[in-house]
Amino acid sequence: MMKDLLKNYRKNFLGKPLTTISLLFFIISILLAIVGFSYYVYQKEKIINERFAYLTSISDFKKSQVSEWLNGRYAQLEILRVDLPLINRLESITSSNNSSKELIGWFNALKNYYQYNDIILVDGYTRIIFSVTSTDARLNHVDSLLCMNSATSDSIIFSDSDEKYATEGLLKFYVPLSNSSNLPFKLKNVLILTADPNSIFNPMLNRNIDKSPTLESLLVKPYNDGIAYLNTLKFSTVGDDSTNDNNRKALIEANTIKSRKGFIDGRDYKNDEVIAIIQNVPLSTWSLITKINKSEFYAPVNDIAKIVFLACVSADLLFAFVLFFIWRKSILANYKKMYAAEVEKSKIENRFESLVNGVKDIAIFILDHEGNIVSWNEGAGIIEGYTSEEIIGRHFSIFYSAEEIKSNKPINHLKYAVEKGSYQEEGWRIKKDGSVFWANVLLTALQDENGKVYGFLKVTRDLTEKRKSEEEIRNSRDFYLKLLNDFPTPVWRSGLDGKCNYFNKAWLNYTGRTIEEELGEGWTSNLHHDDIEKSVKLYNEAFRQKKYFTVEYRLKDSHGEYRWMVDFGMPYFDIENNFAGFIGSCYDIDDRKKYEETINTLLRIGEKLYSSLEINQILDSLVIESIQLANAEGGFACVKNENEFVVKRYYHKDHWEYFEKNYQMDDGIIKRFDLTREAILINNVVNYENIEQELVSKYSIRQILSSPLFGSNGELIGFFEVHNKKANKEINTDDIYLLNAVARNASISIAKSLNYEQLRKTEIQLRNSESELRNLAAQIQYAREAERQRIAREVHDELGQLFTGINLNISLLTELIEQNQKPTADEIIDELHSVQQYVKKGIQTVRDISGSLRSYVLDHLGLIPAVQEYCREIERMSNVKCNFKSEVESFNFNDEKNVAVFRIIQEAITNVLRHAEATIIDVTISQSNSNLDIIILDNGKGMAEANEVITRSMGILGMKERAIFLDGKLKIDSVKSKGTTIHLSVPFE
Structure with a gap:
């Protein structure tokens, strides 16, 4: 035991842990190198960006100083050129050729204060009138040309604003002076101010850049295919012509080189590697070169590289020490664990041997590398029928038949076990008495620590009874599969993965597809696209919960039409009551669904028709719903109006169009409705002469279905038509049945609406009649009073006067008689005749009044x-x-x-x-x-x-x-x- 323990110790703890620690150290070193390199790259980028920013800021600052100086000179000279007192004095000098001491002093002050080398006054003919430094100064050709240009353009000209006018060592400003007389033809005087660039730009460009030993700014300009320096270099003098060429080349390439952040990486006039930025100065041909030696520029980067390298090496050494300490500590701990494990292993082996011998229903063999039996348990003797003495040392092929031995089957099984590590099969095996049993055999190759096979473990189980049970189950399964396959309705089955693995013949005949097309999830391609998500989700949820489910969906049949199916699915279990999948059957419910849909549609149409009492709304709803129900293209509806049926508009392809048509009571369709009281179907209008040809030609009508509408007393109150079933289909008896049902509902609704209209009209008439009767009663009362007033007036005016006249005549006769005056007969006759006339006139008046009354x-x-x-x-x-x-x-x-x-x-x-x-x-x-x-x-x-x-x-x-x-x-x-x-x-x- 101790020998094996030491062997395993050297193998497992001196080999593998050291390799592991070394590998870990290598990985940590790589990680440290990656981290260090990443940090170096990050810091390098950061430092370079900072250096670039620093160099850019210096260059921008120097450029701004130069630009401010140039702009200041322009501004100062603009003020100078419009100074009238000065201009007048200068004109006097021009006219008299006499310069005063005061003016000479002023020019000298201007020269000294603004650092001009010379100030020259030139008249309009480019003649020198006055010079601060020389009385015999002369103008060259360029000066004359620029003076003329400045005077004619009335603007300040800077000599370095154009490369062809530049001079090598001087800066010149040509300033035209305003004309005090304002005469357009008078030439202007011009001041030429000359400055030395070194005296101006040396202190300006070399200030505040001492922190970097090699940092300097150089202001240059193009001159005679080369360059001229406007300031003296800080650390050296200008080099030879090659240096000049290099700088000239740098100036040219400044507009074309697209290097990092606009910087140039090259060599300067001293042949030093530098990082430079070149910027053009506005209003001039100048270029400002700000440069620093490349070694100084990247010095901080080199410093950070050294720091990172030292940090990585230090960390690597520290990790090496820690890992070595951990490795040493783990060796001691693992040795203790190994010793305890070996002791426990010995105990387990003893228990395992006892356990193996205690197993009676499994045969366990130990074979050598050639297949000879070395050891077996008591279960092997029970199953095989041999004793230990009879079987130990014999080849395990004794359990195979002669044909199998002849075909080297036992040897091949050993080879398979060696190649794959183990080999398992089921087959017939032979007992000692020659009988056979169905065995499950597992051969496992036993290997030493070097991987060499030194034997085999063979485990055999007697599965004869199980095989008989499975055979019976298989026969039963085949029977039920045959039964399901011949089942008249579609049947499906899914496995443990939830995917369908079986469809019966009825399903395949219904869909017209092959079993290969339906397996898995292929059957869902036949589902209606609106039902796929719902059906699959319901199935997956039921499968997850192993619960019964019912789902309705539309499935495409073999004719390519979608029909409604109801699918009943439930989980099924194997003989050991283990969940094995789902099984389901389907039934065609398309007719039922269509019937339900028809009923719902009719109910909806009825509800819509009954929801309004407005006859036009009812007719519009009737037409639209009937067209949708019959899947037609157009149609119209009309109701009876007095003695005719009036059509006002036509519904065609989802919109209303104006169309007016009046059907009389003696028209053929009206008579036919009265006679048959049924719907009229015309599937070919070409064969009918009595069809409205305007309607037929305008809307290309091929088919007509007319349905009558009857009132509560059975009288015809209207009708409606639908035209042309879509997709060139014919209107059939189902459409007639549906539209007749709609017509019955519509008849009730329209009759109700007409009754309501009649009731409303009657109510209005009653209200109007009541108002009219009240007005009539008032008028009659007024007329009666007016008639009474008229009669009273006529009686008073006409009859009153007549009776008054009669009374006067009678009173006159009476007075004559009472006074004993004896009137003559003629006087009496005249008075009576007058009374008679009054009486006749009264009678006529009475007749007139009576005639007016009746x-x-x-x-x-x-x-x-x-x-x-x-x-x-x-x-x-x-x-x-x-x-x-x-x-x-x-x-x-x-x-x-x-x-x-x-x-x-x-x-x-x-x-x-x-x-x-x-x-x-x-x-x-x-x-x-x-x-x-x-x-x-x-x-x-x-x-x-x-x-x-x-x-x-x-x-x-x-x-x-x-x-x-x-x-x-x-x-x-x-x-x-x-x-x-x-x-x-x-x-x-």
Whole structure:
């Protein structure tokens, strides 16, 4: 045991832990290197960015100083050129060629203060008038040219604003002075101010840059295919021509090189590697080069690299020490654990040997590397029938048949176990008595620490009884699978993965697909796209909970049509009551769903139709819902209006269009509805001549389905039509059945609406009649009082005067007699004759009053003579021509009817006289059928708003009431400026 322990110790704890520690150290070193390198890269980038920022800030600052100086000079010179006192003095110098001491002093002050080398005054002809430094100064060709340009353009010209005008060592400003006389033709004087750039830019560019030994700024400009330096270099002098060429090249490339952040990485005039930035100065050809030696620029980066390297090496050494300490400590701990494990292993092996020998229903063999039996347990003897003495040392092929031994099957099994580590199979094995049993055999290769096979472990179980049970189950399963396959309805099954692995013949026949197309999730491709998510989600939830489920979905059949199916699914379990999957069956419920959908649609249509009492809304809903229900393209609906059926618009492809059509009572379709009382189907309108051709041609109608609408008493109250079933399908009996059902609902709704309309009209008429009766009663009362007043006035005025006259005549005779005066017979006769005249006139007045109250002619001669006499009286009493014509000789009306007709005529003529301003009135009495027709026509001004006048006129209201009393009809037609016609029709008794 101790020997094995030491061997394992050297192998497991001196080998593997050291390798592990070394590998761990290597990994940590790599990680440290990665971390250090990442930190170095980060710091390098950061430092470089800071250095670039520093160099940029220096360059920007120096550039701003140069720009400010140049802009300041421009501003100072702009002020100088418009200084009138100075200009006048300079002009005086020009005219007199005499310069004062004061002016010379002023020029010297300007020269010294602004660091000019020389100030030259030039007149308009480029002649030098005055020079601060030299009295014999001369202008070169460029100076003359720039003076002329400055004077003519009236602007300051800087010599370095253009490369071709530059001078190598001087800066020149050409300043045109304003013309004090403001004469356009007078040439201007020009000041030429010359400055030395070194004296200006050396202190400016070399200030505050001493912190970096090699940092300096150089201001240069192009000159004669090279460059000229505007300041003296800080650390060295300008090099040879090659250096000049290099700097010239740098200037040229400054506009084209796209290096990092606009910097140039190259060599300077001293052939030092530098980092430089070149910036152009506005308003000039100058370029500012700010540079630093590359070694100084990257010095902080090199420092950080050293720091990172030292840190990584130090950390690596520290980790090496820690890992070594951990390794040493783990060796001691593992040795203790190994010793305890070896002791425990020995105990376990003893227990395992006892356990193996205690197993009676499993045969356990130990074989050597050739397959000879070395050891076995008691279970092996029970199963195989051998004793230990009979079997130990023999080859395990003794349990195989002769044919299997001949085919080297036992040897091959050992090879398989060596190759794969283990090998398992089931097959027939032979016992000692020659009988066979069905065995499950597991061969496991036993290997030493070097991986060499030194034997095999063979475990055998007798599964003969299990095989018999499985055979019985298999036979039973085949029977039930045959039963399911022949089941008349579709059946499916899924496995433990939830995917379908079986569909019976009915399912495949229904879908017209193969079993391969349906397996897995392939069956879902036949589901309607609106049902896939719902159905799959419900199935997955039921599968997860192992619960029964029911789902309805649309499945495409073999004809390519989607039909509704109800699917019942439930979990099923194997013989050991383990969950094995789901099984389900389906039933076609498409007819039921369509029936339910039809019922729901009809209920919805009915509810929509009953929701309104407005007849037009009901008709619109009827047309739209019927078209949708029949899947048609268009249609219309109409209801009976008096003696015709009126179509006002047509619904075509989801919108309404204007279409007007009137169907009369004697039209063919109306007669057919009255005769058959059924829907009319025409699937080919070409064969029918009585179809509305305008409708057919406009909407390309091929098919027509017309459904009648009947009222509560069975009378035809309307009908509706749908045209052209979509997808070129024909209207069938199902559509007729559905639209008949819709028609029944619509008939009730329309009848209800019509009754409601009639009730509403009646209610309005009753309210109007009540108002009219109240107005009529008030008018009658007013007319009665007016008539009484008229009669009283006529009695008082006419009869009162007559009786007063009679009384006076009688009083005169009485007075004569009382005074004993004897009147002569002639006097008495004259007085009596006067009284007689008064009496006659009174009688006529009484007759007139009586006639106005009731016509004497009407009572004794009848209606026609009374009307004729009344017309004559109208002509006599007014300037209106009243023509009377009667085509009826006589008729039998009672007195009440005669009076009512006469009063209507009387009121009509009175209204004409009062309001119409007519000159002719025609009264005609005729007979038509069983009615007496009376027409009163005038040529007056008519009524502008006839309906309003008819409604509010008390006279016309009385005429209407009398017409109702006569069971007749009164119609009034009036046109403005064309007169009025009143037509009264009264039935004979």
